Amino acid sequence: MSADIQLMKFHVVVRPKAAVLDPQGAAVQEAMQHLGMPEVRSVRIGKYLEIEVEGDEAEFEPRLHQLCRDLLSNPVIEDYELRNAEAQGA
Amino acid sequence: MSADIQLMKFHVVVRPKAAVLDPQGAAVQEAMQHLGMPEVRSVRIGKYLEIEVEGDEAEFEPRLHQLCRDLLSNPVIEDYELRNAEAQGA
Numbered sequence: 001m002s003a004d005i006q007l008m009k010f011h012v013v014v015r016p017k018a019a020v021l022d023p024q025g026a027a028v029q030e031a032m033q034h035l036g037m038p039e040v041r042s043v044r045i046g047k048y049l050e051i052e053v054e055g056d057e058a059e060f061e062p063r064l065h066q067l068c069r070d071l072l073s074n075p076v077i078e079d080y081e082l083r084n085a086e087a088q089g090a
Numbered sequence: 091m092s093a094d095i096q097l098m099k100f101h102v103v104v105r106p107k108a109a110v111l112d113p114q115g116a117a118v119q120e121a122m123q124h125l126g127m128p129e130v131r132s133v134r135i136g137k138y139l140e141i142e143v144e145g146d147e148a149e150f151e152p153r154l155h156q157l158c159r160d161l162l163s164n165p166v167i168e169d170y171e172l173r174n175a176e177a178q179g180a
Contacts, residue, residue, distance in 0.1 A: 007131060013138050028139070031161055036153050039145040041097060048103050048138040049118070055129040063126050071121055 008053050009085035010064065014073045015046030046078070050085070057084070098143050099175035100154065104163045105136030136168070140175070147174070 016022045022044050029043040049072060053060060065082060073080040106112045112134050119133040139162060143150060155172060163170040 015138060015140065025139075028162070032141075032157055035157060035161060037143070037150065037157055039143050039150055040141060041144050042140075042142040044140045046138040046140075048105060048136040049115075050105065050132075050134040050136075051122075051130060052132040053127070053129050054131050060127065060129055067122055067125060067127055071125060072118070 006054070008055075008057055010051045010053065011083045011085050012049040012051060012068055012072055013046060013081045013083075014049070014068075014078050015081075016044060017077055017079055020077045047072075096144070098145075098147055100141045100143065101173045101175050102139040102141060102158055102162055103136060103171045103173075104139070104158075104168050105171075106134060107167055107169055110167045137162075 016025075025043040025045045028045060029040055032040045032043065051064075053064065068080045068082055069075055106115075115133040115135045118135060119130055122130045122133065141154075143154065158170045158172055159165055
């Protein structure tokens with residue numbers, strides 16, 4: 001009923017905390033070094049989610065942050081970053 | 091020997107092509123809808139890599155793109171995007 005209803009796009013990046021070992025990243029780093037890029041010094045691997053939500057951002061944003069914490073990341077070992085894709089022009 | 095030697099940070103996003111089914115994304119979408127966000131219309135899940143490389147960007151960039159194609163993504167079903175992290179201020 002509101003004129004605010006629209007499709008909004010968000011990007012969520014979930015990555016291992018700096019202090020946490022990332023064995024997948026270490027394996028990829030070694031593979032890159034053997035496949036022609038000996039200059040690689042570090043690789044860390046995380047997840048990238050593109051989420052489309054219909055509605056009023058101010059209303060659902062707190063719930064979206066909560067789901068990022070509870071469902072999309074493991075706060076013990078991972079950090080997440082939630083960005084409005086429209087705002088960053090991506 | 092060159093003054094150009096430095097540590098450069100890159101972000102690589104690997105995501106399923108638009109025409110490819112993403113069952114992991116569909117599962118997360120359903121979970122989000124059941125956990126308090128019925129407004130979610132679409133979720134697509136990819137990988138996010140943070141890569142640190144030592145050296146001269148102009149020299150290694152073609153090899154980095156080739157490794158993105160050959161090792162980090164499956165070009166049949168995935169697209170990749172390589173960004174210089176310094177350039178975007180992230």
